[in-house]
Amino acid sequence: MKILVTGGAGFIGSNFIHHILEGHPEDEVINLDALTYAGNLENLSIWKDDPRYRFVKGDIADASIVDPLIAEADAVVHFAAESHVDRSIMDPGIFLETNVRGTYVLLEAARKHGKRFHHVSTDEVFGALKPDDAPFDEKTPYDPRSPYSASKASSDHLVRAYHETYGLPITISNCSNNYGPYACPEKFIPLIITNISEKKRIPVYGDGKQVRDWLYVEDHCRAIDMIIRKGRIGETYCIGGDSERTNIWIVKKLLELLGRDESAIEYVKDRAGHDRRYAINYGKIEHELGWRPTVSLEEGLRKTVSWYQANEDWWKNMKSGAYQEYYAKQYGKK
Numbered sequence: 001m002k003i004l005v006t007g008g009a010g011f012i013g014s015n016f017i018h019h020i021l022e023g024h025p026e027d028e029v030i031n032l033d034a035l036t037y038a039g040n041l042e043n044l045s046i047w048k049d050d051p052r053y054r055f056v057k058g059d060i061a062d063a064s065i066v067d068p069l070i071a072e073a074d075a076v077v078h079f080a081a082e083s084h085v086d087r088s089i090m091d092p093g094i095f096l097e098t099n100v101r102g103t104y105v106l107l108e109a110a111r112k113h114g115k116r117f118h119h120v121s122t123d124e125v126f127g128a129l130k131p132d133d134a135p136f137d138e139k140t141p142y143d144p145r146s147p148y149s150a151s152k153a154s155s156d157h158l159v160r161a162y163h164e165t166y167g168l169p170i171t172i173s174n175c176s177n178n179y180g181p182y183a184c185p186e187k188f189i190p191l192i193i194t195n196i197s198e199k200k201r202i203p204v205y206g207d208g209k210q211v212r213d214w215l216y217v218e219d220h221c222r223a224i225d226m227i228i229r230k231g232r233i234g235e236t237y238c239i240g241g242d243s244e245r246t247n248i249w250i251v252k253k254l255l256e257l258l259g260r261d262e263s264a265i266e267y268v269k270d271r272a273g274h275d276r277r278y279a280i281n282y283g284k285i286e287h288e289l290g291w292r293p294t295v296s297l298e299e300g301l302r303k304t305v306s307w308y309q310a311n312e313d314w315w316k317n318m319k320s321g322a323y324q325e326y327y328a329k330q331y332g333k334k
């Protein structure tokens with residue numbers, strides 16, 4: 001199978017390309033990525049001369065680039081997006097451009113060429129849970145509350161509409177928070193690990209008691225791999241990690257793993273519209289495809305810490321340049 005992966009130079013996309021090229025010797029990958037601040041080709045340097053891998057730099061919202069690539073591929077796995085909630089609060093426009101219009105351009109080309117389309121989405125489209133609410137599942141009504149989740153919800157609706165209206169063979173996955181190698185250090189877990197290493201403060205929004213369900217990225221990649229091969233066309237699959245934790249629990253665990261005390265913790269102004277809790281019931285994908293998470297949170301955090309310790313040049317490079325402007329704007333100059 002020749003797979004067009006969009007956003008393959010980002011966090012989950014690059015883990016997915018490693019997963020496919022390592023696990024499926026018969027598959028080929030075309031990686032279409034605009035290389036925004038979040039994209040980094042170093043993530044995939046081991047494949048750069050492999051005949052099964054090709055990189056194309058380009059914007060998913062540019063039909064002249066997208067159309068011939070989709071014509072050539074057997075399937076599209078669509079990761080490319082603006083993915084960070086805090087950035088969406090600062091500047092929502094690019095989220096509409098990439099996440100909504102970009103997805104539309106891909107869908108049009110997939111419709112023209114009749115190609116299989118998998119859309120990678122988030123549990124954040126379902127809104128926020130209260131402490132005693134049942135976890136999200138495929139029947140949970142959409143209730144996005146940030147510009148990021150609203151843009152992802154819009155793209156999910158478009159993808160489903162292309163199936164209902166034009167019969168496009170689609171699947172959608174809505175996954176909880178990922179962590180692991182290659183995550184941009186603007187996201188919570190890599191931000192904490194790298195800030196601890198740099199002896200910087202750890203900014204905790206509000207009271208730190210917000211809850212996220214964490215999934216090791218390799219488990220997410222395995223789920224998508226199963227969906228594109230065995231998933232039922234037109235269906236949505238919720239993917240979760242069975243690992244609900246408060247943010248402050250995560251911070252304290254990482255301090256413990258890195259051998260530091262809690263003096264670096266700094267409670268800062270809460271995020272606007274901060275979703276209190278996410279949790280996922282992944283019973284459908286477990287029942288239909290036999291998927292379940294395999295990496296425990298403790299093990300995954302240990303692996304992630306080791307990866308960031310072994311790849312200091314990688315994250316220092318990600319934290320240079322434009323990242324510093326973002327950081328100063330988000331957290332002040334400290």
Ligand code: NAD
Pocket residue numbers: 006007008009010011012013032033034035036037038039040058059060061078079080081082083084098102120121122123152174175176177178179183184
């Ligand atoms: P990321 O920000 O690390 O990577 C996004 C990639 O998309 C980057 O390589 C970037 O260069 C590329 N990109 C951005 N705009 C583009 C454009 N216009 N054209 C082409 N490429 C473009 O994101 P991620 O964390 O890897 O997330 C990937 C997908 O998974 C997203 O759709 C996100 O909504 C979804 N998701 C993420 C998480 C998570 O915890 N990170 C959880 C669930 C779902």
Ligand code: TYD
Pocket residue numbers: 084085086124177186187188189191203204205210211212247271
């Ligand atoms: P994040 O990694 O941005 O993912 P999302 O907002 O998509 O869940 O944030 C995870 C949680 O950590 C979220 O509740 C916000 C919180 N957070 C902080 O407390 N401090 C920070 O500096 C960041 C980036 C996030």
